Amino acid sequence: MGYDLNITRAKYTFESKENRITLKEWESYITIDPDLELQEEVSQTLPNGQVLSMKSEGMASWNYNGNPVMLVYSDGHIRVRFHPFGEEPEYISKLKSIANKLHARLLGDEQEEY
Template identity: 60%
Template sequence: MGYNLNITRARSTFEAKENPITLEEWKAYVALDPELDLQEEISQTLPDGQILTMRSIGMAVWIYDGHDVMFRYSNGLISLPYPPYGDAEDSPYLPKIKSIASKLNARLLGDEQEEF
């Protein structure tokens, strides 16, 4: 099962709608960050040849260590996977995510509501 990090202004991820990061704020941030690319639709070809497509307003991609890291905007918060790809603790992954949260006047919480 995956584990997510969540960028939120709320005390917990369950309260994100009460003190949301707006979609407009998130899109404006993505437009200013040269490492992020707003990509509201992604597609992948499955082994059987079928194409799986996911659409989501406010989805952004960061190319990290050769992998796509998907930021998903929903209900006033931004979620992304953690830890990525067997990452080491001293990698630039967490500092980048913490920087994004800081610039949005938000917090970085794990799925169990612990703060990073």
């Protein structure tokens, strides 16, 4: 089971629908952030040759030190998988910066604020 970080305007992530970041706001932000790229579909070929794809409106990718990080818009907030390199200050700083520019907060799965 993974751990996510969430960019939200709500007090708790599960309340994001009531105090939402709109898809339009998020997509506008993606266009001005040179580190992000709108990528509404990602695919990966599995060892058995099958292709696994994911489509999501408002999905963005961020190349963090050669590692792809996906930011997924859902229900008024942006979800980011907490990667093993997530303890690195630059990783958290970038996500906090995005949250600040969207007038939002960065919360973990336990609702702790970063």
